[in-house]
Amino acid sequence: xxxxxxxxxxxxxxxxxxxxxxxxxxxxxxxxxxxxxxxxxxxxxxxxxxxxxxxxxxxxxxxxxxxxxxxxxxxxxxxxxxxxxxxxxxxxxxxxxxxxxxxxxxxxxxxxxxxxxxxxxxxxxxx
Amino acid sequence: xxxxxxxxxxxxxxxxxxxxxxxxxxxxxxxxxxxxxxxxxxxxxxxxxxxxxxxxxxxxxxxxxxxxxxxxxxxxxxxxxxxxxxxxxxxxxxxxxxxxxxxxxxxxxxxxxxxxxxxxxxxxxxx
DNA sequence: CCCTAGTGCAACCAAGTGGTTGCAGTTCAG
DNA sequence: CTGAACTGCAACCACTTGGTTGCACTAGGG
Numbered sequence: 001x002x003x004x005x006x007x008x009x010x011x012x013x014x015x016x017x018x019x020x021x022x023x024x025x026x027x028x029x030x031x032x033x034x035x036x037x038x039x040x041x042x043x044x045x046x047x048x049x050x051x052x053x054x055x056x057x058x059x060x061x062x063x064x065x066x067x068x069x070x071x072x073x074x075x076x077x078x079x080x081x082x083x084x085x086x087x088x089x090x091x092x093x094x095x096x097x098x099x100x101x102x103x104x105x106x107x108x109x110x111x112x113x114x115x116x117x118x119x120x121x122x123x124x125x126x127x
Numbered sequence: 128x129x130x131x132x133x134x135x136x137x138x139x140x141x142x143x144x145x146x147x148x149x150x151x152x153x154x155x156x157x158x159x160x161x162x163x164x165x166x167x168x169x170x171x172x173x174x175x176x177x178x179x180x181x182x183x184x185x186x187x188x189x190x191x192x193x194x195x196x197x198x199x200x201x202x203x204x205x206x207x208x209x210x211x212x213x214x215x216x217x218x219x220x221x222x223x224x225x226x227x228x229x230x231x232x233x234x235x236x237x238x239x240x241x242x243x244x245x246x247x248x249x250x251x252x253x254x
Numbered sequence: 255c256c257c258t259a260g261t262g263c264a265a266c267c268a269a270g271t272g273g274t275t276g277c278a279g280t281t282c283a284g
Numbered sequence: 285c286t287g288a289a290c291t292g293c294a295a296c297c298a299c300t301t302g303g304t305t306g307c308a309c310t311a312g313g314g
Contacts, residue, residue, distance in 0.1 A: 021161040021164070022161075024158075024159075024161070024164065025159055025160065025161055027159075028155050028156075028158040028159035029155075029156075029159035031151075031155040031159075031230075032151075032152055032154075032155035032156035032158075032159050033152065033271095033272085034148040034149075034151070034152055035272090037148065037151065037229070037233075040233065041233055044233065050290080050291090051290095051291080052289090052290065052291080060272095060273075060274095061273075061274065061275085062290090062291090063273080063274075063275085063292095063293095064272070064273050064274075066291085066292085067271090067272070067273080068272085071271095082291095084281065084282075084290095085280060085281040085282065085289075085290050085291070086281095086289095086290070086291085087290085087291065087292095093233075093234050096230050096233075096234050099226070099230060100227055100230055100231070102164070103158075103223050103226055103227055104227070106164075106167060106168055106171065106220075106223075107220050107223050160301095160302085162302090177260080177261090178260090178261080179259085179260060179261080187302090187303075187304095188303075188304065188305085189260090189261090190262095190263095190303080190304075190305085191302070191303050191304075193261085193262085194301090194302070194303080195302085198301095209261095211260095211311065211312075212259075212260055212261070212310065212311045212312070213259095213260070213261085214260085214261065214262095
């Protein structure tokens, strides 16, 4: 998503959601990296943590992790708060709804096999 | 998704979650570009088309569009078929289920606000 | 058969990404 | 106060990415 900023998109998509495409760019872009997804999962399961702490359990340097955290934060998936000399990051998963929104909305243009998608979405923890 | 090699995803994705991270990389990566999302939407709403045709309605060259189509195809979102001297691309949205799967699964780790996500999933196009 | 429309490379380029190292600034503990 | 532990920049590097141009190849149509 390098030279992407304001690209022209057809108005054919005049229906739902419409989280401006830039947001989707950074959102999907943030999600497109395994390290970043790992960080999100980690922060979700083990709670808020600092870049330094997170870096300890990876082969990456603190700075690399920091950059990832910042990418995630700029996508709205994280927030940070300072506590003393530490900076703790936590997940703010709301933007994920935009992603799911776009996907479902888009797939909705499609045939009827969308039903499979819908069912899938609902079968994650129940059946 | 730069240093990530292209992976092929099995069509046996009846089970959503755990789609191996490489597939999610290319999937989210493919979705992280507005031009690419535009192409998917276009192909969905107006049906299959060739790279040349698609390029006519954008400021980009045929080759640029072609590259995007190939990225989408390697993410499993498109398939192409030759017909005479034309090559027609069509959307194969199944992989989107993986994306939704990961998101819902991940967000499921979270609190209970996941409910909002769930509701969103079910309210996009209540046809 | 020859011409044309359409596809398929491959080279090339600028800018973006993921990652590193090094160092300066801050905050807490003795 | 002094030092250790953290955070915050900034420079730098190799590799990817999105895009271009140019040209060879292929399939049909007159």
